[in-house]
Amino acid sequence: MTTPETDRADPPPPEGLESATPGGQKAAPPVGRRPLGRRAGRRPAPGEWSGARGVGTGADSPRSGRWRRLGAIVLAAGSAAAVAFLITSGIQARQQTRRSDTTLATVRAEERVTLHQLSVTDARLAAVRGESDAARRTLGVLTAELSGERAQLARQQSNLYVQGVSISALDTCLGGVEAALNEVGLNDQAGAVTSLNGVSASCRTAGASVG
Amino acid sequence: MADRRARRRRRLRRTAAVGLVAVVMGGAVAFDVAARVSMTHAESQRRTAQYTHRTMVGVLVGRRAAVAWATITRDTLRSSAISTNQELTAAASQLSQDNSSAFYQGLDLETLHSCLNGVTAAYTQLAGGSLPGAISAITSASAPCLSVEGGAGAGLVYPFDFPDPSVLDVGGTYYAYATNSAAGNVQIITSTDLVHWSAVGDALPHLPAWAAAGATWAPSVLQVGGTFVMYFSAGYATSGEQCISEAVATQPEGPFIDSSMFPIVCQLGLGGSIDPSPYVGPDGTIYLDWKSEGEGAQLPTLWAQPLDPTGTQVVGAGPSPLLQPSQSWEQGVVEAPDMVSIAGQTDLFYAGASWQGTNYAIGLATCTGPLGPCAKPLAQPFFASQGNVVGPGGPSVFTDSQGRLWIAFASWLPDQVGFPHSRVLFLRQLTVVDGMPHMAASSP
Numbered sequence: 001m002t003t004p005e006t007d008r009a010d011p012p013p014p015e016g017l018e019s020a021t022p023g024g025q026k027a028a029p030p031v032g033r034r035p036l037g038r039r040a041g042r043r044p045a046p047g048e049w050s051g052a053r054g055v056g057t058g059a060d061s062p063r064s065g066r067w068r069r070l071g072a073i074v075l076a077a078g079s080a081a082a083v084a085f086l087i088t089s090g091i092q093a094r095q096q097t098r099r100s101d102t103t104l105a106t107v108r109a110e111e112r113v114t115l116h117q118l119s120v121t122d123a124r125l126a127a128v129r130g131e132s133d134a135a136r137r138t139l140g141v142l143t144a145e146l147s148g149e150r151a152q153l154a155r156q157q158s159n160l161y162v163q164g165v166s167i168s169a170l171d172t173c174l175g176g177v178e179a180a181l182n183e184v185g186l187n188d189q190a191g192a193v194t195s196l197n198g199v200s201a202s203c204r205t206a207g208a209s210v211g
Numbered sequence: 212m213a214d215r216r217a218r219r220r221r222r223l224r225r226t227a228a229v230g231l232v233a234v235v236m237g238g239a240v241a242f243d244v245a246a247r248v249s250m251t252h253a254e255s256q257r258r259t260a261q262y263t264h265r266t267m268v269g270v271l272v273g274r275r276a277a278v279a280w281a282t283i284t285r286d287t288l289r290s291s292a293i294s295t296n297q298e299l300t301a302a303a304s305q306l307s308q309d310n311s312s313a314f315y316q317g318l319d320l321e322t323l324h325s326c327l328n329g330v331t332a333a334y335t336q337l338a339g340g341s342l343p344g345a346i347s348a349i350t351s352a353s354a355p356c357l358s359v360e361g362g363a364g365a366g367l368v369y370p371f372d373f374p375d376p377s378v379l380d381v382g383g384t385y386y387a388y389a390t391n392s393a394a395g396n397v398q399i400i401t402s403t404d405l406v407h408w409s410a411v412g413d414a415l416p417h418l419p420a421w422a423a424a425g426a427t428w429a430p431s432v433l434q435v436g437g438t439f440v441m442y443f444s445a446g447y448a449t450s451g452e453q454c455i456s457e458a459v460a461t462q463p464e465g466p467f468i469d470s471s472m473f474p475i476v477c478q479l480g481l482g483g484s485i486d487p488s489p490y491v492g493p494d495g496t497i498y499l500d501w502k503s504e505g506e507g508a509q510l511p512t513l514w515a516q517p518l519d520p521t522g523t524q525v526v527g528a529g530p531s532p533l534l535q536p537s538q539s540w541e542q543g544v545v546e547a548p549d550m551v552s553i554a555g556q557t558d559l560f561y562a563g564a565s566w567q568g569t570n571y572a573i574g575l576a577t578c579t580g581p582l583g584p585c586a587k588p589l590a591q592p593f594f595a596s597q598g599n600v601v602g603p604g605g606p607s608v609f610t611d612s613q614g615r616l617w618i619a620f621a622s623w624l625p626d627q628v629g630f631p632h633s634r635v636l637f638l639r640q641l642t643v644v645d646g647m648p649h650m651a652a653s654s655p
Contacts, residue, residue, distance in 0.1 A: 097253040135292055156310060160312055164316065171323060
């Protein structure tokens with residue numbers, strides 16, 4: 001803290017280390033702690049604090065009092081401004097905190113909703129995946145059954161074809177033998193032989209097919 | 212003293228003021244710092260929460276996309292499963308049908324094989340000169356061969372060659388006779404239910420001296436008292452034309468004996484006589500109906516002439532013409548007459564067209580009496596080819612033991628038309644509506 005007086009002279013000693021005496025007398029600085037000034041009869045060495053005050057500047061002088069009051073006022077005003085600034089800043093911070101809290105509450109509410117939706121969605125996903133797995137298993141079983149049925153169908157149709165060929169051959173063979181029988185009944189041996197020759201291939205096929 | 216106190220007070224005031232200022236400043240700083248710390252903390256929490264929320268929303272969006280994908284996958288799988296199930300059902304149905312077809316084909320194969328074995332055995336026996344063996348083989352193969360040819364559903368009752376049939380009821384046992392075949396000069400089969408028929412053998416094992424073997428046709432039998440008289444045509448050995456004779460037996464299955472030296476009807480000038488059929492008139496008089504073949508420009512003609520009470524000799528002034536071909540479907544041929552009294556009216560069934568073809572059919576005429584004349588009430592055949600009946604002919608009407616009217620006829624089978632294929636035996640019931648006979652759908 002400086003005064004207007006010290007502004008025009010060497011810098012004052014740190015506050016608390018200087019003690020003024022009534023009547024403008026200067027108290028001696030503490031031994032070992034304060035450098036010696038001009039009042040000690042010598043010039044202060046470079047780096048030493050001079051601590052000189054202007055002539056006629058006493059604490060109790062009207063000019064000094066004004067300066068002190070002015071300093072106090074400035075100090076008070078600065079302090080007030082600082083306090084006002086700090087309080088305003090704190091209030092703004094608190095308002096910001098409240099807004100953040102409000103936002104936080106909103107976000108957390110939304111978070112809870114989202115969490116619920118996520119939970120529902122997870123359950124739904126699990127259910128759908130379960131249904132998909134079941135459908136996949138069912139499809140696998142059905143596909144296997146279908147494959148088996150188709151294999152059986154192919155075998156049976158092949159069997160039917162072979163049986164159809166056998167029936168056709170047997171029918172042809174039977175027709176020929178029956179014709180031969182009718183011709184033999186009328187003593188037409190040549191006709192009977194012709195009839196039998198005509199169906200011999202079919203009869204061989206039929207005989208092979210029925211074993 | 213006072214001055215020192217004043218200075219002390221001033222110093223105290225200054226100290227107090229400075230302290231107050233320091234306290235106020237400290238409080239303000241503390242307030243501000245606390246507020247800022249609180250704000251910083253709150254901001255941090257807000258940012259953290261917002262970040263967390265954004266993360267959760269991102270996760271949620273991802274999960275929802277996963278749900279959508281899983282739903283699509285599930286629906287696709289289900290659709291595939293449904294489609295596969297439908298295919299499976301169709302395949303199972305087809306397999307069932309094929310199994311059924313295979314089963315019936317298996318039965319058909321087995322039946323065909325049995326029939327073929329029987330016919331082959333009959334052929335072998337006959338070729339070896341064993342008629343009884345052939346008859347036995349044919350009889351054993353009758354059921355499977357009947358099944359092969361379509362069964363009795365449409366009236367087919369005997370699946371072997373049985374042309375020009377006639378049926379006689381003797382006390383509830385039915386005897387059917389037919390043109391010569393592997394079974395002999397005159398085939399005879401018997402049944403008690405009109406459904407199951409068994410071969411008996413040859414009802415006419417010996418032909419008369421004037422007849423040539425191999426052409427003994429269209430036999431029919433009449434019971435006259437305790438005697439059974441068979442009428443048939445046979446080839447006249449010296450001319451080759453057909454003539455009509457009779458043979459007698461004491462039982463319907465024969466053997467019938469013909470010891471005649473000459474036929475009883477033989478119209479050599481008309482191309483020969485065939486298809487004899489007896490008819491007993493309302494007054495008990497026996498008549499014989501037949502066909503003259505016709506030569507050159509002569510038309511085939513159906514005739515009638517009375518017989519003596521024994522039924523063995525024609526009597527009277529001569530034969531009376533009954534019918535000649537006059538309708539297009541007849542193709543210039545009428546034959547195989549069979550006269551019968553129905554609802555007090557004399558009806559004449561006959562066959563028209565070529566016996567070897569599918570147009571062969573049965574006609575109907577109404578007569579004023581046993582000796583005619585007869586008229587044709589229909590412009591078309593009474594019964595023509597239909598279903599498994601192809602070229603029906605050789606009608607023989609008879610009454611069963613329950614009074615029902617039946618018509619027996621021979622027919623080719625589909626795709627087996629013309630000799631040496633067989634003309635198999637059918638039976639159909641006749642109904643009478645307004646005095647007119649009609650072919651019923653029912654069969655034995």
